[in-house]
Amino acid sequence: MIVSETKLKGCFILEPKVFNDSRGYFLESFNQKTFKEKTGVTINFVQDNESLSSRGVLRGLHFQKGDFAQAKLVRAVKGSVLDIVVDIRKDSLTFGEHVAVELSEENKKQLFVPRGFAHGFVVLSETALFSYKCDNFYNKASEGGIIYNDKNLNIDWKLNESEFIISEKDLVLPTLEMAKI
Template sequence: MKVTPLKIPDVLLIEPRVFEDARGFFFESFREDIFRKETSLNVSFVQDNHSKSFQGVFRGFHYQLPPHAQGKLIRVIQGEVLDIAIDIRESSPSCGQYIAEILSSDNKKQLYIPEGFAHGFLTLSNTSEFLYKTTHFYHPQSEHCILWNDATLNFQWPKGLKIELSPKDLLGKSFESSPFFP
């Protein structure tokens, strides 16, 4: 596996070693010993989540505050998404900055997003299936949501897509009024 720190170095792009031939492909999507060795992270994943979305669906920007904060290991098994992680760590020099990466079933790339980031993804293909592991269980009382089109973040969304959100995500708060990660 190849691990590349991104513009915000705590967010890691992970490219598994893929074995392809005329029959198809094989790769280890997660192997704890190699993950720990290559990332130098000592994290344990406790929950797997799987979602299916249609083109234009945006899910996010979600996060949980301590003691229920979640790190995530993300991948797409069908389709293509624009995956976005926003640094919400108050003490971080990159607080308010974000990482945006295309993840797809074709490129097989994964992202590791540590605790202290708000996360969301937009489905670019007709449909997508999205899998992610988390380091803590879902805890609704600790969950927060930053508004998808917050002016402070000034994220440039792909043109030509009608973005659809859940009623819960439509109630997201502005970046500046959201509680930050201590």
């Protein structure tokens, strides 16, 4: 597995070794021991989530606060997404900065999103099956979010805004400046 740290400390891109043959492929999507050796991060995932979305669906930017903050390992099992993470750790040198990574069934890349980050993605392919491993259980009372088009974040979502399909809940999220982090 190749592990590369992004410009946001603690946020890593993982590229698993893929074994292809006439039957298809095999890959190890996560190995706790290897992950710790390559990142220095000890993680214990307790919840797996999955979403199926069509082209233009934009989910995010979401986060969990306090005792229910979550680190995530995300990947596109089918299709392709542009995955976005925003550093919302107020004491971080990269507070308010973001990273965008295309995750797809072709490139098999995964993104490790540490606690203290907002996360979202937009579907670039006709459909996408998206998988999340989380190190903490979801708690509705602890959820928060940031509006996808916050002018200060200046995120390029790679699609025309007229293509976006966004939930009513995500359309009324606050800017980073107004968010309760």
